Amino acid sequence: MPNMSQKKNPMPVQDPLVRARNFEEVALGYGEATALDEAARCLNCKNMPCVSGCPVNIRIPAFIAKVREGDFEGAYRIITESSSLPAVCGRVCPQETQCESKCVRGIKGEPVGIGRLERFVADWHNEHASAAPERPAPNGHRVAVVGSGPSGLSCAGDLAKRGYAVTVFEALHVAGGVLMYGIPEFRLPKKIVRREIETLRGLGVDFETNVIIGKTLTVDQLFEKGFEAVFIGSGAGLPRFMGIPGEALKGVYSANEYLTRSNLMGAYREGSATPILRAKRVAVVGGGNVAMDAARTALRLGAEKVYIVYRRSMDELPARREEVEHAMEEGIDFRLLTNPVRILGYQNENDRRDPKNGFVTGIECVRMELGEPDASGRRSPVEIPDSAFTLDVDAVVMSIGTSPNPLIKSTTEGLTVNRRGGIVVEEATGLTSKPGVYAGGDAVTGAATVILAMGAGKTAAAAIHASLSDNA
């Protein structure tokens, strides 16, 4: 008999006012009893609508059925048939617009908490399982993966499970890409990312850090070294700035830099070798998940006041609802329909050596209203005349997107990129214009989600397998 409660079991979380001052994980995860209760809400639909909403097609009803039986390890095995990073996806996937949006239970009441169950299963496995994963028999083929973010890890994992010798090349000093440098500890603890990477190592995946493909080695050199296919998952790249006055002032960061200093380099820890400005008042410009991460990081770094400055309204704000709610509970001040026009800085005209010179003191904004829908159907924001005002802040974090990194395309002949600089691929395979070279993730699409990147890595792995096993 299914559990007919219309509500999902709530996710236990740290108290908002406590968590806003620490870097511990916000969501604490289901316990066994809660997981069993939530699993019982699944109707085990024959046509499995939820699976069609999953970019990596996890057999969702099947894993939930295992949870219901109390066979958590069995559930884990079903998830990992399709996903290389279950503990990560259970935390950062936007389930509400994917699997859970298709759940029949969502028609009347709340959908099954698929993401929360996935996280429970992965965490249970990481806590209890001791056996190293079985290493598949080598098939004699070698594949290079460029970048160790979600798309690269997913591609590497799928290939390794099929017996390929996979080497992942990472430009930074640790593997994990955006999971390590971008998503903060309080949303995705780094030990979980390291654990998932260890699992891949256990499958035989080799990681080479400090290798920048396009600089240290070129894609063509990878083929010369004997790799038969190359997957490019190099991520999004150069941060965008608004082009307004004052963006070079001290205290203006891109979200990438701000988050990298805190997450990757550990600048949030006392005694860190890497500095970060401990600002008291911070404005984060932008409305995506990255903006939420930056704002909540600022709070945890000791800010007393943190603004989100976004030029459209809450309806258009692209971040996940859950992240927005968490941010609001923690006290982030959302200034919607607000657009920065200039960043203000301190300048002592009488003393050019004043150490405060050149530091941010505020951000001047104008109020916006939504005009007529444009060609894309979105109502574009229009400035309200004479509405300028200033927010007093000592740091500004620009979180308005990225443009593709030029390093690989500028050194790889025969690789076609689109108008925006994204690598052009065949959708069904991830194959680029260059034979043997596949790509996926933000390097192709521009900034998107972890799970879409993983889906692209998976697609490419299947295509690489089809191509190389045909040639064998």
Added chain:
Amino acid sequence: MYRITEKRSLNPTVTLMEIEAPYVAASARPGQFVILRVDEEGERIPLTVAGYDREKGTVRIIFQIVGATTSALNRKNVGDTITDFAGPLGKPTEVEGLKKVCVVGGGVGCAIALPIAEELHRLGCEVHTVIGFRSKDLLILEKEFAAASDRLAVMTDDGSAGRQGVVTVPLGEWLEAGENYDEIITIGPLIMMKFVVATAKPYNVPTVVSMNPIMIDGTGMCGGCRLTVGGETKFACVDGPDFDGYLIDFDEAMSRSTMYRDFEAVRREEECNLFRGNE
């Protein structure tokens, strides 16, 4: 891990090291840089490549001991390893087709200017060089520059070696005397490069400057190394580090370079105390 195969003190504040890094050694060219971390908890710092040996697979770095990280690096010895050494990053200095160039280096910047002067010399370019230091004690690489240059001026602030004065003095004299350079290439403190550009401007000689701003990843991800060049935002790590000196906003770059001055002063102090405690 990357092993140190040679270490030499060039003066009390400047050290040369050869680091075993075969990938970097195989593809590095003059003007490019590396990012290194000394140890597991260390920060990432950029250092410009001062030379490489493709056969031995080693890369030469020359650094000034200015902060906690360079102090920690300087305490490493031959046979020790450092945790990370990634590169080569940035675009190489463009030397092709140049017939006559004036290279102007200041302080530890001379370490980076040398491989460029040597490369130009090797390509048959006429090389005039000005190198400047605070005093004789800090003078480095004079012999090497003499070997790579058709004309060399050594300057010190206090006159304890070479001529007394700043690097723009001989540069101005040579330009005034009618030397026609295809290009001036300058590497050193921001303030020096700013004045080299100002000296070159009346003669309209193209002047390339090598920028070394604060950066983290060095691969075009963080945006911390941004500069205003001709009114546009550029990233030193992927668009540079060399830029047209006439277009650089030096005042802005100088201001940005001091962003963490307080933090660095504290860390340097801690590092020194720690080191004393160990002795």
